[in-house]
Amino acid sequence: MAEVNEEKSLNFIQQIIKDDKKNGKNESRVHTRFPPEPNGYLHIGHAKSICLNFGLAQQFDGKCNLRFDDTNPSKEETEYVDSIMEDIKWLGFEWEGDPHYTSDYFDQLFEWAVKLIKDGKAYVDDQSAELISEQKKSPTEEGIESPYRNRSVEENYDLFLRMKNGEFKDGEKVLRAKIDMNSPNMHMRDPIIYRIMNAEHHRTGNKWCIYPMYDFAHGESDYLEGITHSICTLEFEVHRPLYNWFVENLTDTEYRPRQIEFARLNLSYTVMSKRKLLELVEGNIVSGWDDPRMPTVSGLRRRGYTPDSIRMFADKIGVAKRENVIDVSLLEYCVREDLNNKAPRAMAILDPVKVVIDNYPEDKVEMMNIAYHQKDESMGSREVPFTKELYIERSDYMEDAPKKFFRLSEGREVRFRGAYILKCESVEKDADGNISVIHCTYDEETRSGSGSEASKRKVKGTIHWLSASHSLDAEVRLYDRLFSDPAPDGHKDVDYKEFLNSESLEILSNCKVEPALANVKPLDFFQFVRMGYFNVDKDSTKEKLVFNRTVSLKDSWAKMNK
RNA sequence: UGUCCCAUGGUGUAAUGGUAACACAGCAGAUUUUGAUUCUGUCAUUCUAGGUUCGAGCCCUAGUGGGACAACCA
Numbered sequence A: 001m002a003e004v005n006e007e008k009s010l011n012f013i014q015q016i017i018k019d020d021k022k023n024g025k026n027e028s029r030v031h032t033r034f035p036p037e038p039n040g041y042l043h044i045g046h047a048k049s050i051c052l053n054f055g056l057a058q059q060f061d062g063k064c065n066l067r068f069d070d071t072n073p074s075k076e077e078t079e080y081v082d083s084i085m086e087d088i089k090w091l092g093f094e095w096e097g098d099p100h101y102t103s104d105y106f107d108q109l110f111e112w113a114v115k116l117i118k119d120g121k122a123y124v125d126d127q128s129a130e131l132i133s134e135q136k137k138s139p140t141e142e143g144i145e146s147p148y149r150n151r152s153v154e155e156n157y158d159l160f161l162r163m164k165n166g167e168f169k170d171g172e173k174v175l176r177a178k179i180d181m182n183s184p185n186m187h188m189r190d191p192i193i194y195r196i197m198n199a200e201h202h203r204t205g206n207k208w209c210i211y212p213m214y215d216f217a218h219g220e221s222d223y224l225e226g227i228t229h230s231i232c233t234l235e236f237e238v239h240r241p242l243y244n245w246f247v248e249n250l251t252d253t254e255y256r257p258r259q260i261e262f263a264r265l266n267l268s269y270t271v272m273s274k275r276k277l278l279e280l281v282e283g284n285i286v287s288g289w290d291d292p293r294m295p296t297v298s299g300l301r302r303r304g305y306t307p308d309s310i311r312m313f314a315d316k317i318g319v320a321k322r323e324n325v326i327d328v329s330l331l332e333y334c335v336r337e338d339l340n341n342k343a344p345r346a347m348a349i350l351d352p353v354k355v356v357i358d359n360y361p362e363d364k365v366e367m368m369n370i371a372y373h374q375k376d377e378s379m380g381s382r383e384v385p386f387t388k389e390l391y392i393e394r395s396d397y398m399e400d401a402p403k404k405f406f407r408l409s410e411g412r413e414v415r416f417r418g419a420y421i422l423k424c425e426s427v428e429k430d431a432d433g434n435i436s437v438i439h440c441t442y443d444e445e446t447r448s449g450s451g452s453e454a455s456k457r458k459v460k461g462t463i464h465w466l467s468a469s470h471s472l473d474a475e476v477r478l479y480d481r482l483f484s485d486p487a488p489d490g491h492k493d494v495d496y497k498e499f500l501n502s503e504s505l506e507i508l509s510n511c512k513v514e515p516a517l518a519n520v521k522p523l524d525f526f527q528f529v530r531m532g533y534f535n536v537d538k539d540s541t542k543e544k545l546v547f548n549r550t551v552s553l554k555d556s557w558a559k560m561n562k
Numbered sequence B: 001u002g003u004c005c006c007a008u009g010g011u012g013u014a015a016u017g018g019u020a021a022c023a024c025a026g027c028a029g030a031u032u033u034u035g036a037u038u039c040u041g042u043c044a045u046u047c048u049a050g051g052u053u054c055g056a057g058c059c060c061u062a063g064u065g066g067g068a069c070a071a072c073c074a
Helices: A012-022 A044-059 A078-091 A102-118 A129-136 A153-164 A214-225 A234-250 A274-282 A297-303 A307-317 A328-342 A556-560
Strands: A031-034 A063-068 A122-125 A174-177 A192-196 A210-212 A229-233 A258-262 A352-357 A366-371 A381-386 A389-393 A413-416 A421-429 A435-442 A465-467 A472-479 A505-513 A525-528 A532-536 A545-552
Touching: A012 A044, A012 A229, A012 A258, A031 A044, A031 A214, A031 A229, A044 A063, A044 A078, A044 A229, A044 A297, A044 A307, A063 A078, A063 A102, A063 A214, A078 A297, A078 A307, A102 A122, A102 A153, A102 A174, A102 A192, A102 A210, A102 A214, A102 A234, A122 A153, A153 A192, A192 A214, A214 A229, A214 A234, A229 A234, A234 A258, A297 A545, A307 A328, A328 A525, A328 A532, A328 A545, A352 A505, A381 A465, A505 A545
Parallel strands: A031 A063, A229 A258, A352 A435, A472 A545
Antiparallel strands: A122 A174, A174 A192, A192 A210, A352 A389, A366 A381, A389 A465, A413 A421, A421 A435, A472 A505, A525 A532, A532 A545
8 A cells, every 4th residue: 555655745634643653642653443333334435434544554554443333232233244344345455353343342331430430420310311401401501410410429339230230221320421511512511421221232132231322432442442543523523522531531541542533525416324325225215225326335336336446536535624525526537547447348239229231241250359458458359240230329320410420320431349331321210210220331441450551541430339140138227326416415495305316227128238248247347338337237147137337438429419 | 692613716635834736527629440548728716804924825813604512323
């Protein structure tokens, strides 16, 4: 991985780390962590955080842990743990040692809670959630202290043990830190640090019926793992004083983890909250977490995005504290950029129409050797059969075409890529007036690569083609943005689902691909010449090939005609 | 009538008191056996008002605008 390039400017987090290292803070160690809650699939916003945390560790010769923040057994599942690990690995990162779990620290966390009680810094509150919430008041008024706030240490300790032993029902009691009910920061108004929850935990089973809250568990888990820079998103900014309060009140070493907040990623034309993505999945609005239209890592993977393209994206969007909305076109630019170099070229006809070459011998089959990549010989080449009856794209023929239409029209010539120059002579139409056959003639002297003068002739257009008798059938799925509005969840009075794009998925079942694609496997990717980048879907079988369009090619012709 | 955070082209990000730059998007052109790629050119930026300074996008003050915070979620 790239070292920190002195030429390149540092983002504000890199700057902080550089300074900390220079000043010898925490013995100049750098240790970050990626701390997902296993209650959903990772999305592109998490990918930004992953690239940040793991990237920082690489750049500063440090380490990065993976830690599942699993303090809420009612929402968390092993399925999510597995998918998260798969996605991180796929993105190309390796965490330090084994994955960690906040649940690994439940015993220590409990001991620390007891310490707070014994130091007179925590108390058991018998009030309901509603009452406690009411007493906290609003940020602009002073809160009211709980009547249980001044219980004795002994009573608190006894009660807390009984909470742990399962003597109370859910919600009957909580443990609160005793801080300041008048703090202008709501998080300091005696925050709850343990609640009773009789739920089975995905890892600890039924061992516990009390679980620590995020603010208490997160910072202390950082502390236990020796994390130096605890990077999170902006909404945790107001939690930082509490993060520091726990560390100050529970530990007696010099070492201090530091929480740093950055602005989360927002992408235009999409939604990013786990809740909304879950809703799309459970409402069957999409086919699953890995629906190729989803901004999830698994969706992007299935769509044909490469790990490199996502890392490139994360690098280009930068890191700052300002709210931002990144244009999806930047994401698309990144895949195109990556795939342009990596994708073998192939020919596929999405909307076929037949071409008959009137002057071509009836049963002749010529094998045209065509490179997989024009600029990268190492990709090799394949043979593509050329015959009298071919398929071309229906949109590559136009009646009464304008001068700037560089494709087939009566009397016009076009290069059939890697084969001959053909001239369109006439067309046949069916009863409905649709074109059924395009009649052409070919010039034998113009065969590609033959070196003849005629073969070097320039014609304005080049189109792709397939032999009608050799081509394979395929299904092609075209995707468009899931939402038609740039900010689907940015409207106060309109639900984001109102902006769902009804044309986000188009299935073409009558497509043709070249015979060289007979043995493709899921995730194999190609550029279908002139059409875009495509990959093989997991639904694909030998009997029924299925391709996803990852992204179209830039199309200045289409743009010109808008 | 609180606390905290943020403010640079259309969108992002840089410039760390010394010529406001890079990318994406847009536009125009060259090349091209992919109307792709590549290449060239081009449009467009410091929220406002004061202050400090020889010099301010950067430091200070005030204002304006945006955001976060009032789950027994993370």
